[in-house]
Every structure is written in C-alpha cells, then in structure tokens.
Amino acid sequence: MYKVEDLLPHRKPMIVLDKVESCDFEQAKIVVSFTIRKEDVFFDESLNGVASYCALEYMAQAIGCFAGLFGKSQDANYKQDLGFVLGSRNMELNISTFENGRTYKVEASKVFFDDELASFSCTILDENSNVCASASINVFKPNNPLKFLNKINE
Numbered sequence: 001m002y003k004v005e006d007l008l009p010h011r012k013p014m015i016v017l018d019k020v021e022s023c024d025f026e027q028a029k030i031v032v033s034f035t036i037r038k039e040d041v042f043f044d045e046s047l048n049g050v051a052s053y054c055a056l057e058y059m060a061q062a063i064g065c066f067a068g069l070f071g072k073s074q075d076a077n078y079k080q081d082l083g084f085v086l087g088s089r090n091m092e093l094n095i096s097t098f099e100n101g102r103t104y105k106v107e108a109s110k111v112f113f114d115d116e117l118a119s120f121s122c123t124i125l126d127e128n129s130n131v132c133a134s135a136s137i138n139v140f141k142p143n144n145p146l147k148f149l150n151k152i153n154e
Contacts (some may be wrong), residue, residue, distance in 0.1 A: 004032070007068025008061060009080045013041040016054075017061050021105065023069050028110035030066040034058060035103040049097040055133035059122040060085050062106040063139055066120075082149075083141035086117075091135040095126075103127055108137075116142055 004017045021031040037043070042050045042057070064083060071078035098104060105125045112119040117140055124133040 002069065002072060004061075004065060007065045007072070007080060009064075009082055010061070013039075015061070016040065016042065016057055017065065017106070020065055020069070023066065025070065025073065028066075028113075029107065030062055030069070031105055031107050032062045032065055033103055033105045036098050036100050038100065043100075044097075047097045049099045049102075052093040052095050052097060052133060054098070055093060055124055056085065056088060056091070056135070056137070058104070058106050058124060059088075059108060059120070059133075059135060059137050060139070062108040062122065063118070063120050063137060066108060066110070067141060081141065083139055086138040086140050088138070089136040091133070092131075093133050094130075095132045098132070104132060111136070116140055 001020050004015055004020060008015060017032045017034045019033050021033055023030045036049050040050060042054045044051060064080065067083065068080040071080060106122060108120045108122045110118060111121050119136060119138045122135055122137050123131055126132050
C-alpha cells in the first residue's frame with residue numbers, strides 16, 4: 001500500500017492523514033486513519049485537540065487518497081493533481097473536538113462519478129466505532145488543473 005504523501009498533491013504540514021487502511025475499487029470505498037498530535041497543523045492548545053469542523057479536510061484528503069490510488073492502479077508513476085471541494089451536504093458533527101492522542105478512521109464511499117465531478121459519502125469514526133462526523137462531499141478534479149486555474153485568473 002502507498003504512503004499518504006505518495007497519493008496527495010499536498011506536502012507536510014498540510015497532510016493530515018497518517019495511513020491508508022484499505023481501498024476497494026469494486027466497492028468504491030477507502031478507509032484512512034489519523035491520530036491527533038500536538039504538532040498537527042490544525043491542533044488547538046485551548047481544545048487539546050482539533051476542532052471538529054476540520055472534519056471536512058480529513059474527508060477531502062481521504063477522497064484525494066482514493067483518487068491517487070485509482071490513478072496509481074492505472075499507472076504506477078501517476079502524480080496526483082489538484083482537486084477542489086465544491087461543497088458538502090448533510091454535514092453532522094457529533095463531537096466538538098478530535099481529541100489529542102486518539103485515532104480516528106475516515107470511511108469514504110463513492111456515490112457518483114462523472115469524468116471531473118464526484119460525490120462521496122464520508123464518515124469519521126472513533127476507536128469505538130462511534131460516528132464523530134458525517135457528510136456528503138462533492139468534489140471537482142479538472143482534467144487540466146493549471147488550465148482551469150489560469151482561466152479563473154483571466
């Protein structure tokens with residue numbers, strides 16, 4: 001299995017995931033994990049953890065890992081390009097803070113895919129399989145991200 005940093009266009013400290021636990025292309029599902037640490041980019045000393053609204057970033061990076069793994073399954077030299085979160089629906093945050101020292105899993109299942117657009121159903125679970133957060137995440141991955149960004153800046 002690949003390392004997270006081999007699958008995302010991000011670099012540390014913006015990589016917030018630790019490990020790909022499993023990926024099943026037939027089921028169109030990925031499971032990734034992360035452990036909260038004081039050195040995390042979103043760590044808040046006053047909370048002794050990470051605010052739950054950062055769930056969106058954990059989910060988005062899980063989707064990015066799925067795309068990266070799919071790309072690598074087609075071509076071992078595949079390099080992930082930029083993708084964009086278009087929005088989320090039905091976001092539920094059942095906790096206020098991802099707690100320091102605890103490990104969480106993100107499960108992301110593809111609901112819809114059409115060339116450059118996709119929608120995933122995502123859930124973040126704690127070590128006891130309690131649902132900490134859930135949402136439907138809509139993403140856009142242009143075939144040519146630089147051309148797309150240049151067009152926006154014209």
